[in-house]
Each structure stands twice: as C-alpha cells, then as structure tokens.
Amino acid sequence: MVAFLVHLAIMTGIFAIVTLSLNFQVGITGLSNFGQAAFFAIGAYTSALMYMAGIPFVFGVLAGMVIAALFALIIALPSSELRADYWAIVSIAAAESLRLFINNEKWLAEGPFGLRGIPRPLSSLFGDNYNLFYLVFVLLCLVVTYFLLERLTASPFGRVLRGIREAEVLMSALGKHVFHFKAIAMIIGGVIAAVAGSLYAHYITFISPEHFAPAVTFLIWTMLIVGGQGNALGVVVGALVITLLNTSTRFVKDLLFLPTDLVAALRTLSIGALTIFFVVVRPQGLFPERRRIIPQSSKEGANSC
Amino acid sequence: MLTVKDVDKAFGGLQALRGVSTEVEEGTITGLIGPNGSGKTTLFNVITGLYDKDGGNISFRGQAIDGFPPHRIAQLGITRTFQIPQVPKRMTVLENMLIAGHGQIGENPLKVFLRWSAQRRQDRELVERAEELLAMVDLAHLRDEFTGSLAGGQIKLLSLAQALMTDGDMLLLDEPTAGVDLALTDRMMELVAGVHSQGKTLLIVEHKMQVISKVCEYVYVLDAGQVIASGEPAAVQNDPRVIEAYLGEEDTAGRERM
Numbered sequence: 001m002v003a004f005l006v007h008l009a010i011m012t013g014i015f016a017i018v019t020l021s022l023n024f025q026v027g028i029t030g031l032s033n034f035g036q037a038a039f040f041a042i043g044a045y046t047s048a049l050m051y052m053a054g055i056p057f058v059f060g061v062l063a064g065m066v067i068a069a070l071f072a073l074i075i076a077l078p079s080s081e082l083r084a085d086y087w088a089i090v091s092i093a094a095a096e097s098l099r100l101f102i103n104n105e106k107w108l109a110e111g112p113f114g115l116r117g118i119p120r121p122l123s124s125l126f127g128d129n130y131n132l133f134y135l136v137f138v139l140l141c142l143v144v145t146y147f148l149l150e151r152l153t154a155s156p157f158g159r160v161l162r163g164i165r166e167a168e169v170l171m172s173a174l175g176k177h178v179f180h181f182k183a184i185a186m187i188i189g190g191v192i193a194a195v196a197g198s199l200y201a202h203y204i205t206f207i208s209p210e211h212f213a214p215a216v217t218f219l220i221w222t223m224l225i226v227g228g229q230g231n232a233l234g235v236v237v238g239a240l241v242i243t244l245l246n247t248s249t250r251f252v253k254d255l256l257f258l259p260t261d262l263v264a265a266l267r268t269l270s271i272g273a274l275t276i277f278f279v280v281v282r283p284q285g286l287f288p289e290r291r292r293i294i295p296q297s298s299k300e301g302a303n304s305c
Numbered sequence: 306m307l308t309v310k311d312v313d314k315a316f317g318g319l320q321a322l323r324g325v326s327t328e329v330e331e332g333t334i335t336g337l338i339g340p341n342g343s344g345k346t347t348l349f350n351v352i353t354g355l356y357d358k359d360g361g362n363i364s365f366r367g368q369a370i371d372g373f374p375p376h377r378i379a380q381l382g383i384t385r386t387f388q389i390p391q392v393p394k395r396m397t398v399l400e401n402m403l404i405a406g407h408g409q410i411g412e413n414p415l416k417v418f419l420r421w422s423a424q425r426r427q428d429r430e431l432v433e434r435a436e437e438l439l440a441m442v443d444l445a446h447l448r449d450e451f452t453g454s455l456a457g458g459q460i461k462l463l464s465l466a467q468a469l470m471t472d473g474d475m476l477l478l479d480e481p482t483a484g485v486d487l488a489l490t491d492r493m494m495e496l497v498a499g500v501h502s503q504g505k506t507l508l509i510v511e512h513k514m515q516v517i518s519k520v521c522e523y524v525y526v527l528d529a530g531q532v533i534a535s536g537e538p539a540a541v542q543n544d545p546r547v548i549e550a551y552l553g554e555e556d557t558a559g560r561e562r563m
Contacts, residue, residue, distance in 0.1 A: 151418070156403070156411035156428070159396070163404045166393035173353060173387075174405045174471060175379035176412075184414060230395065291397050293449050297433040 006131045008247055013138035014199050016239035017145050019223040020232060021192035024149050026221075027229035027289070028158065029185040030165030032088040035075060035095030036220050039190040041212035042068045043197025045102065045109055048118045048207060057121040057202075064194040071098070072190030076183040092214060103209040114208025118201050138199055142236070145192055150232050152188070154292055161185055162230075219246070222275045228285025237286055245271060306331040306506050307352070307383070307475060312361030314344075314351055314530075321347045323530040325361070329475070334497070334507045336517040336538070339527035340550060345510040346388060348527070349477055353385050354378045365475070380407065384473035388480045388510075390464040394453030398444060401452050401463060402435035403428075405470035431470075438466040442496065458489045465496060475506045482516055494520055514542060514551070526550065 043064040050060035126133040227238020253263040307329040314322040350356040354375040442462040518538035526534040528550040
C-alpha cells in the first residue's frame with residue numbers, strides 16, 4: 001500500500017508539473033496548445049537517450065529543455081497568423097508529426113519498440129528506497145515549478161500574458177508585441193513539460209511513442225479543466241484527482257473481479273464523463289481563477305515593506 | 306502632429322476610405338464625425354496599424370509610420386480606445402491599469418527574477434499613478450474587483466483611464482460616449498477636457514454633433530469614406546453638405562432602395 005501511495009504521489013507530481021506548464025499556456029496566455037505530449041516526449045527521449053549514452057543526467061535534462069524550446073518556437077510561429085482554434089490544430093499536428101517521426105525512425109530510439117531499461121540516476125545510492133528518494137526529487141521539482149510560474153504570472157510579464165488571453169488587440173494597441181509574448185509563454189511551458197518528461201522516463205524506465213499519443217495530451221487537458229484554468233493550486237489538485245482515477249482503477253478490478261479490458265474502458269469512460277461534466281456544469285473548474293490583489297501604494301503599503 | 310494624407314482603404318468592393326487627409330495639430334482636440342458606416346473607425350484602425358491601407362501616407366511628428374505594426378505605433382505615443390471596450394475581464398481593475406504602462410522591466414521574464422529593487426520601485430510608481438487615475442474616473446472603490454463585474458459605463462471610464470496610463474502624447478478615442486447615459490456623457494466630456502488641459506492631443510470619433518461642438522476645436526466630417534467638410538464646429542454644423550449627410554441619415558434607407 002505504501003509502495004502504491006508513493007507511486008501515486010510520484011505520478012501526480014510529474015503530471016502536476018506538465019499540467020502547470022499547460023496552464024501557463026492555456027489558462028494564463030490563452031494559447032490552446034493541444035500538443036503538450038510532444039514536449040513531454042522530447043524531454044523523456046532526450047534525457048533517456050543521453051543518459052543511456054553515458055552523458056550525466058543533468059546534461060540530458062538540459063538538452064531536452066533546449067530542444068523543447070526550439071520546438072515551442074516553431075509551433076508558436078504561426079500563432080500570430082491563425083485564429084486560436086486553427087492554431088490548436090497546428091499544435092496537435094506538430095505533436096503527432098514528432099511522435100510519428102520517433103515511431104518510424106528505428107535508428108533513433110528503436111521506433112515503436114521504444115526504449116527499455118532506462119537507467120535511474122543515483123540508483124546505486126538509494127537501493128530499495130529509490131522511489132522514496134525519487135518522490136522527494138519530483139516534489140522538489142513541482143514546488144520549484146509552482147513558485148516559478150506563480151511568480152511569473154503575477155509579474156508585469158504575466159499581466160501582459162493574461163491581457164493577451166482575453167484582449168489581444170487591446171494589448172497591441174497598448175504597445176505590447178503580442179507574438180513575442182506568446183512565443184515566450186510557449187517556450188516556458190514547453191521547457192517545463194520537457195523536464196516532466198525526463199522525470200517520467202527515468203521513473204517508468206520504459207518509453208515508447210505510445211506513451212505520448214494525443215490521449216496523453218487530452219489527459220493533461222482534463223487535469224487542467226477539472227482543476228481550474230488559471231489557478232495553479234487547482235491545477236495540482238486536478239492532476240491528483242485524475243491520476244488517482246487513472247491509477248486506482250486496478251483496485252476496482254481486483255475488488256470486483258472485472259476483466260482487464262472492461263476496467264480500461266471504464267477508466268477512459270469515467271475520465272471522459274468527468275471532463276464533460278466540468279465543461280458543462282463547472283467550466284471554471286474546482287478552483288476558479290482568483291483575483292490578484294496588489295497592495296496599496298499609499299502609506300499603509302509603505303509601512304508593510 | 307499627426308498627418309494623414311490621401312489614405313485609401315477598400316474591403317473587397319467597398320471603398321471604406323477614399324483619399325482621406327486630416328491634420329491634427331499638437332495640443333488640440335480634433336473631432337471626427339460622420340454617420341454610421343462613414344469610415345471613422347476604419348480610419349482609426351488604419352492610423353493605429355490594425356489595418357493595412359491601400360494607399361496614402363501617415364506620419365506622426367514628422368516620422369512616417371506607414372506599415373508599422375500596432376505595438377510600435379503605440380510605443381511612439383499614439384494610444385487608442387475602442388468603440389466596444391476590450392478590457393480583460395478576468396483581471397482586476399488595477400491590473401487593467403498596470404498592463405498599460407510602457408517599458409516595464411518586469412515584462413522581461415528573466416528580469417522578473419533579477420533587478421528586484423528597480424522593479425519594485427517601478428511597480429510602486431505605476432500603482433500610485435494607476436490609483437490616481439482610477440480616483441479621477443471615480444473607479445477607485447472597484448480597484449480590486451474583476452473587470453468582468455463592472456457596468457458598461459464604468460468600463461468606458463476604465464478604458465479612458467487605461468489609455469492615460471500609457472503616457473502617450475496622443476489619444477484616439479473611439480466614441481467615448483457611445484452607449485453611455487446623459488449624466489455620464491457630460492462627465493466623460495469633462496474628463497476629456499481635463500485630459501486635454503494636461504497637454505494631451507486628442508482625436509475623437511463621435512457622431513453626436515452636440516458632444517463634439519462642446520469640446521472640439523476643429524472637426525472633420527466623414528461621409529461614405531470621404532472628408533466632406535472640415536473646420537471649426539460652428540462653421541461645419543451649418544455646412545449644407547454636412548446637414549445633408551446628417552439629416553440624410555434618416556433617409557439613407559430610402560435612398561439605398563432607389
């Protein structure tokens with residue numbers, strides 16, 4: 001049971017990081033990115049391949065971040081020409097192109113067979129307690145991501161992003177280079193998703209193109225919708241709820257003696273139903289975006305400093 | 306200060322602007338009037354770079370701004386408001402003011418984590434200025450509310466204050482009194498006059514003649530994409546072509562059927 005809880009917490013942590021990154025693009029900047037699985041894949045594959053080639057873990061993660069940044073920039077390019085919904089199609093097409101590329105290029109990462117036995121960094125040091133160590137590491141990454149993105153969202157930079165989300169034309173009339181901001185938001189989100197991908201690959205130790213199918217992007221979107229777009233804390237809760245639903249169905253199977261395919265189908269069905277429920281009944285999610293109160297400039301403000 | 310020369314703009318077969326030339330002198334309030342669909346907003350969109358024009362030249366302080374993207378034109382000091390205000394609703398009123406500040410250090414995401422003290426100082430100055438302007442437009446009490454909870458007239462007032470936050474020397478106001486009740490119309494005109502007395506140059510789109518004649522020093526009249534008259538409000542008001550364009554407005558439906 002403890003082992004399962006640790007597993008659940010690690011998966012929640014990893015997915016919370018990706019969902020936070022998606023929230024930065026979708027919930028804060030208003031960029032309907034449907035290709036987040038691609039950034040997850042870039043991080044996972046890059047750091048797995050580099051670590052397997054004997055390059056230190058940190059450099060593999062950094063390389064994944066750099067490639068993700070470039071990929072984000074490429075996807076962002078048509079964002080100023082296209083309406084939001086058409087750009088969403090571009091993002092999913094770009095992600096699928098990348099996945100099919102990995103699937104078809106056997107020399108790169110074994111194509112559809114995927115990478116097996118991805119080594120875990122520092123595994124000799126922690127032995128049987130490895131997952132516990134990994135949990136701490138993932139949670140640390142989550143906390144850093146959370147505060148980094150929250151700080152950015154509250155900053156003048158984040159204000160411009162939130163302005164673009166609802167009033168792009170106004171923002172350009174106020175002197176903001178909208179494309180420039182959208183591209184940076186895509187890059188920041190992409191880079192963070194890549195880090196989450198690295199964490200995922202070295203934990204699961206087996207990755208294949210299947211792991212990065214559009215369904216994964218939709219799962220992350222569900223976490224975002226259920227949690228509450230534009231609310232970082234809500235997004236983490238959303239990741240927890242969906243991961244719990246996604247991983248604990250195996251107990252239902254054992255409890256009720258149901259066949260495996262039925263449980264898998266029920267799992268997909270329940271997540272789908274939950275998404276529809278939230279979109280229709282509570283589109284703002286469990287935790288709606290909150291007002292950001294800025295302290296008074298007058299004497300009271302000066303005293304509190 | 307702002308010179309528009311022979312500007313043309315067509316949408317498909319519709320000639321929205323036809324050889325329009327206007328000149329806005331520094332420190333004046335210039336009105337742009339004309340019936341619905343005469344091209345006033347189109348001219349604004351062309352000046353601010355939202356639309357590409359088909360011909361003509363526009364210069365601001367002697368510098369050609371043809372082909373400049375909207376954000377560059379805004380950075381030069383031309384700020385516009387919209388007929389239907391486009392304020393972000395899920396941001397507070399104060400945040401709506403702060404987004405308008407030009408040259409903020411913290412708009413660079415890397416500098417958000419560096420240069421703490423310079424940023425804090427700049428932010429405090431911006432907040433102070435925003436609070437002053439909000440007080441001026443009687444919205445100080447709504448400072449921390451989501452803009453989405455404001456009434457239509459309040460959003461109009463916020464838009465004006467937001468435009469002032471940019472520190473642009475020239476303001477283009479697109480129907481600041483449209484959809485606003487009589488009391489607020491007077492208040493709005495009072496504010497506009499106040500803004501002018503602080504040294505801003507204004508170009509205002511309106512189609513209420515009475516409103517324009519109260520505050521404007523010079524007026525251009527557009528009809529069907531052409532400047533049909535210009536001059537001081539009193540003179541323009543009595544111009545037969547203007548009277549026809551305006552009185553004709555009621556007859557337009559009839560004329561179009563012919």
